[in-house]
Amino acid sequence: MAIFRLLLFPFSLIYGIIVWLRNKFYDWNWFNSTSFKLPLIVIGNLEVGGVGKTPLTEYIIRLLKSDFKMATLSRGYGRKTKGFRLVEANQDASLNGDEPQQLKNKFPEITVAVCEDRVLGVEKLKETHELIVLDDAYQHRALKAEMNLLLFDYHRLKHLKLLLPAGNYRESFAGKSRARIIIITKCPIDLSEIEKRNIKESFSLASYQKIFFSSLAYSKQLRRIATGEGLALEEIATGTPILLLTGIARPALLRKEVEKYSTHIIHHNYPDHHHFSRKNMLKLVADFKKCGKGAFIITTEKDAVRLKSQADKELLAQLPIYEWPIEVVFKHDELTFKEEIIRYVKAVK
Template sequence: MIKVFRWLLLPFSLLYQAIVWLRNRLYDKNIFKSYTATIPTLVIGNLAVGGTGKSPMTEYLVRLLKDRYTLATLSRGYGRKTKGYRTVTIDSTAAQVGDEPLQFKRKFPEITVVVSEDRVTGIKKLQDKFDLVILDDAYQHRKLKPGYSILLFDFYSLFKPLLPLPTGDFRDNLSASRRADLLVITKCPEVITEEQKAHIEHILRKYTRSPIFYTGIFYQLPLSITKQPLPDALTDYDILLFCGIANPTPLVQYLLKTGNRVELLQFSDHYNYNDTDFEKIITRYHSITSDKKIIITTEKDIQRIPVHTFETLPLYYIPIHLKTVDQQQHTFDTFIENYLKSVKEY
């Protein structure tokens, strides 16, 4: 029923597409002005709504660069209940700064993490203090002209109708991919056929000749909310998985492949949990009859869970890393390094 209803909204999708196209053209023609930072800026973004792996990409770049550059990350802080420019601390809450920036700060406490819905304001406050800024989810923020853009596409989204909102899932036109310096296909299966690559490149090569990389998700060992590892093998447990992310399918598939029995409680992306939700989760956990059971959530969700909420229950989260599927990690890194080198020489 939902899919049928979305198709009925196709006229609105065409109108939305026209408005987005016009806005981009006004920026392309310099009728709408863009601000250029005085330091290198790495912009990560996507064209579709939902999870394409922007956070793992941001974390990958932080790991790659943090020991050689004084860097900051700048995010909108989606889901926060505050406004304006704000520096994230490890004691911040997701309501104050958003779950993803809080995740960045807690994982990399040595770097500066900032949220600001106005990226230009954020950059102006940062550029005199840092060597570079990594901007998470800023591809459509055209008031800021990026130094280097990395555009992400979910692998499976490119095998579905590529339609704009509200009928489809794309918030920008595919033609916008011509602005990207690198294209990254995320959440790929372990094996990609040549036919699948040809299909993807046939779509994207209509708009850009930028390099295309294929990446997957690497799931790490579960950790408790206090970052203690799971004492036994994950395969020994029945799992209650709850999460508020755009696409939990890859995580569910991973857990099923390990041989677990998985029950899923899915919430909306960046969901703000309340006491009623926690009671529902706990009740569902107790309803599992297995003698060996566990509660699993994502690293993003754990930022929104008060430490005391599940203190008597086995709650764990699974960190994820980005991995290249086509063995081109060094080549990807070289593109980033060459951009930073060229700016420094200039």
């Protein structure tokens, strides 16, 4: 794989030149960038793959939804529809994408919309909302936002920052300069102050930028997707067979968490946003039956949204499939982060 990526390096150079020119054309105002007179919070990343954008979006929603009429807007990756759509609770994930559907199911009181053209999407929402949170729109420079939150996975900070296709970066590391806030996600709970300082120094922040460190907190209860019934993790006996079903970008952290509760894990691992087929489900059923009495299945909230869209709901209803909710927690400086967000929203509003 490493050799294959090395062969792709010339294409990365071409891609990098194209991206650099595109960004410069926006910087020089040769390309039009539209601004709006309402708060826009953009959540994004430079590297492809899961860095925790959706959990952070949920955090922002919880922070602001009681005080502001808010909406979220995203592309709706993997959906079979096109154009602007308002997401309704409990719709088929293929209509809107798994992450927007997850947000609407969890927060039915807010507006969740999808649109490939973020400018058009904001135009549709601006008259009836006080602020809009845009998921995965950092590279969408046709839209001008003052509050860009840029996320980096703690576990990948030391990886080579190569551009696509030889690497995983959408644009060069220098693209971090457009961010007002940088968040290092998935940090270990015991991250030391010395390491935090070293990471901060490695980013060479500008005077207008701030950096924060966050972790993922796993719920103490699993939730059965068919009934909503809870299962306390403390009730799981050591050695209980657990089938782990994932269709996310980087499941290693989740698997490590599951290993705290069982040494007997069968991992059905699929690509990010994978639409589970009947063949996939039949394999899951077969492995579940082999495990015998007491076994159950754990999946993510994002995967659960796609599972609920399965045509063969009767098959799934018979299986004890539990989703594992997660939340973002900040290390020590949560109040400062909240103040930064609220201050920006009130200033623009």
